[in-house]
Amino acid sequence: MDYALDDCLIMNTRKAARALTRRADHQLRSVGITAAQFNILGALSTNSAASITEMASVLAVDRTTLSRNLAVLERRKLVSAGPGDLARMRRIALTPEGRKAFDAALPIWRQAQEELRIVLTNPDFQTTLTGLRHLAKL
Numbered sequence: 543m544d545y546a547l548d549d550c551l552i553m554n555t556r557k558a559a560r561a562l563t564r565r566a567d568h569q570l571r572s573v574g575i576t577a578a579q580f581n582i583l584g585a586l587s588t589n590s591a592a593s594i595t596e597m598a599s600v601l602a603v604d605r606t607t608l609s610r611n612l613a614v615l616e617r618r619k620l621v622s623a624g625p626g627d628l629a630r631m632r633r634i635a636l637t638p639e640g641r642k643a644f645d646a647a648l649p650i651w652r653q654a655q656e657e658l659r660i661v662l663t664n665p666d667f668q669t670t671l672t673g674l675r676h677l678a679k680l
Contacts, residue, residue: 565654566651590636
């Protein structure tokens, strides 16, 4: 098989991820958070008082990247960090302000998901999502 840039799964996945992130960042701008921050708030909304290590695993990001995003959210008082001997052991939780931000962003996220379902007609949205989940397990 000859190399064809347009047929490279890695390149196309990275391009798609960047495009989706830019789109989500733009859509969430009115709430004042980014797509990455929305995912953090969402993870905390279902798993309160998670450690940085646990959250990094759930979000599939390295702890350094997560810590930088958490620092921004903490300065904005959207999350709070409990005490811990090591930074990775600190427990992170949503503040009431963080819950409000997440709740305000949720309808925007739902609308964005619906728009993507419409765009992805062949293969359909669920097939694409299932394929990406399989790839994420590699």
